[in-house]
Amino acid sequence: MEQNTAPYREHNRTSLTKEKLKQGFLDNLYFIQGKFPTLASRNDYYLALAYTIRDRMLHRWISTATNYYESGARTVCYLSAEFLMGPHLGNNLVNMGIFGMVKEVVEELGLNFEELLAQEEEPGLGNGGLGRLAACFIDSLATLEIPALGYGIRYEFGIFEQTIVDGWQMEKTDKWLRNGNPWEVPRPEWAQEVRLGGHTEQYTDENGRLRVRWVPAKIVLGIPYDTPILGYRTNTANTLRLWKSEAPESFDFEVFNRGDYYGAVDQKVTSENISKVLYPNDEQLSGKQLRLEQQYFFVSCSLRDMLRVLAIQNIPLSRFHEKFAVQLNDTHPAIAVAELMRLLLDEYLVDWDDAWEITQRTFAYTNHTLLPEALEQWPLPLFASVLPRHLEIIFEINSRFLDEVRIKFLGDEARLARLSLINEGGERYVRMAHLACVGSHAINGVAELHSELLKQDVLKDFYELWPEKFRNKTNGVTPRRWMILSNPSLASLVSDRIGNGWVRDLEQLRQLEPMADDADFRKEWWDVKRANKVAFAQYIFKRTGILVDPESMFDFQVKRIHEYKRQHLNVLHIISLYRRLKENPNLEVPPRTFLFGGKAAPGYHTAKRMIKLITSVGEVINRDPDIRDRIKVVFVPNFNVTTGQKIYPAADLSEQISTAGKEASGTGNMKFSMNGALTIGTLDGANVEIREEVGAENFFLFGLTADEVYALRASGYHPYDYYNTNPHLKDVIDLLRGGSFSRGDADLFRGLTDGLLHHDPYLLFADFQSYVDCQEEVSRAYLDRDHWTRMSILNAVRSGKFSSDRSIRQYCEDIWKAEPVPITLLGQNEEPT
Ligand code: C3B
Structure with a gap:
């Protein structure tokens, strides 16, 4: 059957004018949800909006299928x-280039756009x-x-x-x-x-x-x-x-x-x-x-x-x-x-x-x-x-x-x-x-x-x-979701200076390198980060009841909880810093908020106990009046894509601290760097390439290399020796063993500490001192705001390699031998009725 597709182009259900979008939205509320505004719930509105956008995607979808069918590619x-x-909703709006217009339409209808976006499960x-x-x-x-x-x-x-x-x-x-x-x-x-x-x-x-x-x-x-x-x-x-x-x-x-x-x-x-x-x-x-x-x-x-x-x-x-x-x-x-x-x-x-x-x-x-x-x-x-x-x-x-x-x-x-x-x-x-x-x-x-x-x-x-x-x-991540959608203020700061070609060709961000030396640009950059942190601080307060200071350094480790990823190494450093602050209240370190997020496999008991360790240490430190809010520890519940979109833009520091040779690549490391967080990390997975791209001077490196890890294991690794010879490490472990973070219950973390003392398969003890020293370097660097911002800018603008567009181009050329097939929309040559 021949079909004239032209009528679909200016239809209420497909047209991209604001009036037609409004009409389409109200039609969908009526005909699909069976509601009218006085009775509609937030979910009805979300669904009506989603259907209104989907309607506008169908022409491309059908055209794409037809083009592919004909090309046989x-x-x-x-x-x-x-x-x-x-x-899907926000991402589809970004990819269609109608995010701003649809936001206006929704607001003109008297609805809260952010709330509708948040309604999507x-x-x-x-x-x-x-x-x-x-x-x-x-x-x-x-x-x-x-x-x-x-x-x-x-x-x-x-x-x-x-x-x-x-x-x-x-x-x-x-x-x-x-x-x-x-x-x-x-x-x-x-x-x-x-x-x-x-x-x-x-x-x-x-x-x-x-x-x-x-x-x-x-x-x-x-x-x-x-x-x-x-x-x-x-x-x-x-x-x-x-x-x-x-x-x-x-x-x-x-x-x-x-x-x-x-x-x-x-x-x-x-x-x-x-x-x-x-x-x-x-x-x-x-x-x-x-x-x-x-x-x-x-x-x-x-x-x-x-x-x-x-x-x-x-x-x-x-x-x-x-x-x-x-x-x-x-x-x-x-x-x-x-x-x-x-x-x-x-x-x-x-x-x-x-x-x-x-x-x-x-x-x-x-x-x-x-x-x-x-x-x-x-x-x-x-x-x-x-x-x-x-x-x-x-x-x-x-x-x-x-x-x-x-x-x-x-x-x-x-x-x-x-x-x-x-x-x-x-x-x-x-x-x-x-x-x-x-x-x-x-x-x-x-x-x-x-x-x-x-x-x-x-x-x-x-x-x-x-x-x-x-x-x-090498893996990559999409700058559409992880920059434009997650961090619109940073995206528009960038586009104001270099246009928006970078969204499809992320290497273009390098054009901004000279701006790292421009004090006005640095101020704008800092302000964007600061506003994202304020928004995230409000989110944390809503979700956990913990108040955090947006002036403090936001130090994140978000990923699945796993021994090889070493969230517990991060905790050992927190305890050691806490101890030093208690001993010497005049210690010159910037205020820091340590944030964690990630799920543990339900049957992985050690990982679940690592979560309990984080929350327990947080409970003690967050309440300690001696600390006067100079450090806070927060576990952000239910880390997923939605919370990730709030986290990456608000980060100052990205923790990528797996045992070298264990993390295949990592992709969160890329999302952080793209959004201007500095990395503290080992030479593992894609950290190696991130450091190469952003420059060694803009990356906080610590720990054994993969080769050194193999060599140490081969020569016989004895974690107990590190405990015996490093008094700082000993103090930290003894505090845990003594029940200081478990209301006196010396058993709560005994499995964890004994495991470290006698086996430590992921070499936390071997890397401990190097990590603590490196964290001191991080603290010093954060005190110099100009310098830090410069490094932050260079991290973001040198992250072009980590676009998934680059990964996919390489797969297409080298493995799939696949070529683009540009899509002609059906009815494009027909007159609209
Ligand atoms: C992960 C790896 O742990 C990451 O290092 C890597 O970046 C990503 O895959 C993507 O390549 N990974 C995972 O999430 N689940 C697995 N079963 C194996 C690897």
Whole structure:
């Protein structure tokens, strides 16, 4: 059917004039919410506004889909178990370039714009850095006009909401969908069937060939829910496609459960369980059957969806890898390697060699961690019970792979065992990272140091086998959300001086370097920071009842709570400073507010105790009259994208203090630096590159290097010796052990202190003195406001490298071979009616 699309352009629902926006808003309140202003709630208004904006995105979305369909261009498919998107409304307004106008429209209607923005529940479908990276990447893909789809899971419950009760973390389920989600469109017509469990059988096909059939124990349906992802000031609107699991009614109700109504309902419940909840573990494997089912579920749906697109575009199957570049975001989707093989072999009857070539040319794998406990492995019996056919295929991949290794490394049996897809030491496991490496044509780390350490350590044997597969793609973050939306005053200060080309080309910020020497500019810069701090101080007071002084240095450590990230090292310094201030009230240090934020995995008891440590130390210090507010310690509850947007702009100092060699990259470090915070950090992850960019003189460096960490461990590390020989460290630990921060309860932190004294796997004691000395340097630097502001400006304007646009350009050139497809809006050549 031919359709004239011109009428949609000036329609109430699409036009961008203020009058039409107002009319559209009131129409949506009436026709979608079924409300009129006297009865409407804040949520009704938010939804009406969201629908009004979505209406204006649809033309781009539909035009983009049509353009892609016609161009047949190569499409990037980003497979990720997590997408930590954050609220959509503000970001969509920024990317469409209508933030200011819509604010005016809302205010002219007598409503509070900020309140409506705050009404949106953030889709917290991720744990931390890995999920947020996926969100930044799909923003950049759309901005760079690259045909791309994000594929993941539409969890009904995202990352839990954290509250602090008596200083401890409590978890509440995240009911983000309870008030409706205006941004998504369900596409039940593109549902996919996913099989699970059962067994396999051999049969002979009509040509007399032996084939395998998988007889599953159950089938679940995957329903895609699509969300448009706008590029910044482009016509591109790409798609985030998240799968929800449902029971296929005909299957359960008629065939298998005839007469057993309750049993059938039970089936329905278990089917829906698959996409029910995000596992809240960050860098720790859980080994649960449901998690493997989640991974397979979304991967299978996504690959079948690609095959559907291939068919409607009439592209032969042999060109699958030319049409799609599929990125595996960590090992969570690594089962895709076996699933694409299975689809090609069993369902499309492709030969092994051809199927394997297509598979390897399709996939690329990003590794995000060096922590051994985060490398996914599945026990063989569990794997076999969920994915019996995939296990057979993995054995076959492995046997062919090991043959290749044998030829290259004759007689090296130990190497074969190390490389095998199956871990045979004791209980047998499938090693997902190995599956990802073998099935991909490219393997990358997420910062230069991390990529080097992968080659030297975690993936050394693969590097020796296939050095050409390895590369680095340093992470980045989107300046749209993390500067324009979060820090509008800083963004407009910058744009006033250099225009707004920097938003798409962040290196342009360097044009501002000379301004660091301009006293007027420095004053404006300081005032922006100061205003952001005042706003954040009000926020803290509302959330925690703690009053903090915006004149004090705002020193932040926000990230997941983890021993390797060393929030407790930060606490050791706070205690040592507190002690010195008590002893010498005339100590010349600037007032400081130490702020922490981050969630602990609910089952990670040490991390939960680290939160209790922070809040307990805060309780004592914040109340101590001797300190007279010179230091404050605050735990900001429920750190997420929304609170992050308030935090980064208000920060003076960014704590990036992981043990060298442990943090793959970090991305919060980049957000802080972009917003003018100085970093105190180790030579770990992307800190190394941040320091290179901003200049060593504008970065507070401390601690052992990764090489020194290895050497120290190898020579035998004895934390107790540091305690014995460093009286400051001893005092700090003794205060903790004596119950000074636990109302006399000497047991509360005994596990933590004993762990440090006798094991200290993350080398806090080895880095303690260097950290404390470096913090003194920070304090001295802050006393010189001019100098500090100069450094702050240079940090921000030299952070161009850390735009996710740069990361995505490199992935496109080097791994995906994907080109931009600029979008022509439908009806652009037609006359508006
Ligand atoms: C994180 C790493 O811990 C960060 O260093 C890194 O910046 C991000 O990924 C993005 O690359 N990570 C995570 O959040 N969850 C994991 N399971 C593994 C790594």
